[in-house]
Amino acid sequence: MTFFFTIKEGFKGFGRARLSTTITIISVAFALLLIGYFIMFSMNINNLIGDVRSKIELDVFLIPAINETDGYKIQQQILRINGVEGVELISKEKAALKFEKEFGRDIIDVLGSNPLPITCTVKIREGFQSAVAISGIVREIEKIIGVDEVVYQRDLLSIIDRYINLIYIIAGSIGFLLIVIAVVLLYNTIRLTILARRDIIEIMKLVGATSAFIRRPFVVEGFMQGLIGALIACGLLYISLLIVQQWIYPYAVGRPEVYAFIVVFGMAIGLFSSRLSVSKHLS
Amino acid sequence: MIEFYNVDVDIDGQDILRNISFRLLKGEFAYLVGPSGAGKSTVLRIIYMDLFPAQGMVIVGQYSSAKMRHADIPILRRQVGVVFQDFKLLNDRNVFENVAFALRVTGASSTDIKRKVFRVLAEVNLGHRRNHYPEELSGGEKQRVAIARAIVNNPFIVLADEPTGSIDNRSAMEIMNIFEKINKQGTAILMATHNHQLIEQFPHRIIYLKNGEISTS
Numbered sequence: 001m002t003f004f005f006t007i008k009e010g011f012k013g014f015g016r017a018r019l020s021t022t023i024t025i026i027s028v029a030f031a032l033l034l035i036g037y038f039i040m041f042s043m044n045i046n047n048l049i050g051d052v053r054s055k056i057e058l059d060v061f062l063i064p065a066i067n068e069t070d071g072y073k074i075q076q077q078i079l080r081i082n083g084v085e086g087v088e089l090i091s092k093e094k095a096a097l098k099f100e101k102e103f104g105r106d107i108i109d110v111l112g113s114n115p116l117p118i119t120c121t122v123k124i125r126e127g128f129q130s131a132v133a134i135s136g137i138v139r140e141i142e143k144i145i146g147v148d149e150v151v152y153q154r155d156l157l158s159i160i161d162r163y164i165n166l167i168y169i170i171a172g173s174i175g176f177l178l179i180v181i182a183v184v185l186l187y188n189t190i191r192l193t194i195l196a197r198r199d200i201i202e203i204m205k206l207v208g209a210t211s212a213f214i215r216r217p218f219v220v221e222g223f224m225q226g227l228i229g230a231l232i233a234c235g236l237l238y239i240s241l242l243i244v245q246q247w248i249y250p251y252a253v254g255r256p257e258v259y260a261f262i263v264v265f266g267m268a269i270g271l272f273s274s275r276l277s278v279s280k281h282l283s
Numbered sequence: 284m285i286e287f288y289n290v291d292v293d294i295d296g297q298d299i300l301r302n303i304s305f306r307l308l309k310g311e312f313a314y315l316v317g318p319s320g321a322g323k324s325t326v327l328r329i330i331y332m333d334l335f336p337a338q339g340m341v342i343v344g345q346y347s348s349a350k351m352r353h354a355d356i357p358i359l360r361r362q363v364g365v366v367f368q369d370f371k372l373l374n375d376r377n378v379f380e381n382v383a384f385a386l387r388v389t390g391a392s393s394t395d396i397k398r399k400v401f402r403v404l405a406e407v408n409l410g411h412r413r414n415h416y417p418e419e420l421s422g423g424e425k426q427r428v429a430i431a432r433a434i435v436n437n438p439f440i441v442l443a444d445e446p447t448g449s450i451d452n453r454s455a456m457e458i459m460n461i462f463e464k465i466n467k468q469g470t471a472i473l474m475a476t477h478n479h480q481l482i483e484q485f486p487h488r489i490i491y492l493k494n495g496e497i498s499t500s
Contacts, residue, residue, distance in 0.1 A: 005387055203371055206331075207432065208361035209388035210354070 009217035011224070020193040021225060027189045028229025028270065029236070031182035032262050036237040038178055039258050042171045047253060049160060053129035056153055058122040060141055063148040064115070068092075071118040074146050078120055081140045083128030090119040117148065131157040186269050190222055191277040201281060211282050218278045219271055226270020230263045237262070284309045284439065284471060285330060290339035292325055292495075299325045301495045303339070307473060309439070312466045314482055315475040317492035323475035326492070327442045330473070331363045332356050344439060361389055364433025364470075368445035370425040372417040372432075378404070379413040382431045389436065403431040407461055423454025430461055440471040447478055459485050 060078065062071055068091055075089045090098070095116035099107045107114055122141070124134060134157060138150045194201075204214045241254040285307035292300040300322045307313055315323045328334040329341055332351060341348040346359050372381050379400055386396045404410045407427040417425055426446055433441050443462070447455035459481055466472050476482065482489065491498040 199371070200373060203373060203384070204388060205357075206360065206365055206371065207385040207388055208357045208359075208436070210357045213357075213388055 006213075006216040007220060009220070011220070012217075020189075020196050021221075024186070024189045024193055024225045025229045025232070027185055028226055028266055029232035031178075031185050032230050032233035032266050033236050035175070035178050035182060035265070036233055036258060036262050037240070038171075038175055039261070040237065040241065040252075040254055042175070043255065043258070044249070044252050045167065045171075047251075049164060052156070052160065054126065056124060056129060056134070056157060058124070058134070058138065058141070059151045060120040060122060061148045061151070062118045062120070062146050064117050066118055066146045068118060070146060071120070074144055075120055077144050078122055078141055081137055083125050083133060083137050084122055085125040086123040088121045088123075090121060092116055092118060095119060129157075131161040183269060183273070186226075187273040187276065190225070190270070190273040191280075193221075194218060194274070194277045194281055198281065201278075205282075211279070214282060215275060215278045218274045222270040222274025222277075223267055224270070225274075226266040226268070227263070229270070230266025233262055233266065234259045284311075284344060285473070286342040287326075287329075288340045288342075290329065290336040290341060292322070292329065292334060293337050294325075294334075299495055300329075300336075303495075303497055305490055305497060307440070307471060310466070310469050310471055312462075312472045312487040313474070314487060314489045315473060315492060316477075316479075316482070316489050319477075321492040322495045323492055324444050327365070327444050327473070327475060330440070330442055331360055331365055357388075361385075361436045362438050362440075364430075364436070364438040364441040366426070366429050366433050366441060366443040366446045368448040370417070370429045370449075372425055372428055374417050377414050377416050378409060378420070378428050378431075381417070381428055382435055385432045385435050399435055400431075403435045406434070406464070407431045408457075421454065422450040423457055426450055426454070426458055427461065430458070430465075434465055434470065438470060440473060441465060443472065443474040443476075445475055445477065447476065447481060455481060456484075 060074075062074060066074070068089075071089055071091070075087045078084055078087045092114055095118075096107050096114050099116065107116065122137075124137065128134065128137065131154070134152065135154075138152070141147055141150050201214055237259070238254065241252060244252045287303050287305050290300055290303040291298070303322075303326070315326060317323055325334060329336060329348070330343055332343070332346070332348065335348050335351070343359060344362060346355060351359075373384065376384070382400045382403060383396045386399060391399070400413075401410065404413055407430055409424060409427050409431065412420065412424060417428070420428065426449075430441075430446075441462070446462075447458055450458065455478065462472050462474070463485060472487075
């Protein structure tokens with residue numbers, strides 16, 4: 001009986017305070033949408049950086065005296081180094097073909113012979129794509145007899161590594177700030193909804209309702225407001241993502257976990273804000 | 284049943300009641316009379332434990348203000364009916380729901396609620412208005428709904444704070460007749476009022492309050 005009364009009262013609260021309920025739902029949706037945008041933005045920046053890192057390869061030039069058989073031996077030695085995902089051996093002939101493809105002329109026609117050395121293109125495993133880890137791998141490769149020089153985009157990696165921590169700190173602070181703003185905004189909006197209905201709370205107390213009994217319908221109401229606000233935020237976020245993919249950045253992604261987080265966060269914030277507001281009012 | 288022992292009350296540093304002692308017996312009817320600001324509403328608030336004495340002690344039924352636990356206050360209020368001058372009805376609920384509200388908080392079953400609400404609405408002659416909303420009722424009818432809500436849990440006392448203050452004379456007489464009927468059934472009544480005409484027409488014990496003190500009882 002009490003359970004059904006609580007649920008019924010919680011839903012009735014929507015109709016009773018239409019304006020404040022609408023304002024609360026819009027506030028919830030707006031705050032969660034901001035958080036959603038922020039998470040999506042951070043996630044895509046992270047993906048982009050990951051993508052750049054994963055494309056970084058090492059070009060290992062072998063000394064000219066190394067023939068192809070020794071080149072394959074060196075390839076095997078490089079493969080055994082921790083952090084190396086794969087090694088492709090580029091023979092002198094393949095290198096000449098590559099030259100022709102890139103410059104449109106046969107290297108023998110230009111220079112009279114093929115001076116290009118055998119090269120190994122090394123792919124780096126995920127988790128080893130930082131400047132520090134790669135320089136470790138490079139040191140290991142340089143120790144191998146027959147290796148002449150290792151070339152890679154050292155400067156780009158250093159820039160990414162230098163700024164990535166700063167990006168994470170700024171992103172984390174903005175995220176934390178947004179969550180705090182959302183909590184304060186929603187807490188105050190829900191508190192106003194409850195203040196607007198203090199007459200019903202007063203009458204409930206007067207006729208002998210326990211604090212828990214008074215609190216429950218408001219908590220149900222807050223929970224529903226949070227849920228509806230979160231669903232609206234998810235809808236708008238999805239539409240925004242489609243627009244971004246269509247017009248701005250086709251590789252933008254939105255993982256289901258982000259939507260799940262928004263829904264759970266919305267419900268939790270609605271529930272706790274309403275509970276806290278009523279308890280404060282009751283005390 | 285209600286006992287005040289040397290009760291002092293101060294609100295925001297201001298003395299509202301000073302050294303109040305009186306006793307209200309089971310089934311008694313008494314008026315609380317005095318000028319505005321004498322502390323009549325404060326006495327009622329102390330009885331339904333919305334306020335607690337700064338000094339002294341109040342006994343209400345089996346409860347003592349000195350040993351009252353926060354969790355027991357709702358239980359006490361189910362045994363003490365309260366009626367106000369401004370009715371304190373929920374405007375978005377009809378007459379039936381306003382009265383039923385006092386039973387719902389106790390977790391009563393639907394059958395029980397229906398039976399009890401119909402009974403008290405009949406007692407205050409409002410059975411035919413059960414589906415109406417407060418805004419569709421006259422002042423006298425609203426006050427009868429408030430009385431029905433106050434008595435639906437069979438309280439041992441009904442506290443009435445200027446119950447005839449916002450209604451015409453004819454409705455006030457109806458309200459007084461209802462209080463008389465409730466009192467005859469064994470429920471004590473403590474009514475704060477200014478209306479000397481009603482006191483003369485329905486004579487009962489009078490407790491005079493002046494400047495926060497009892498002058499005669």
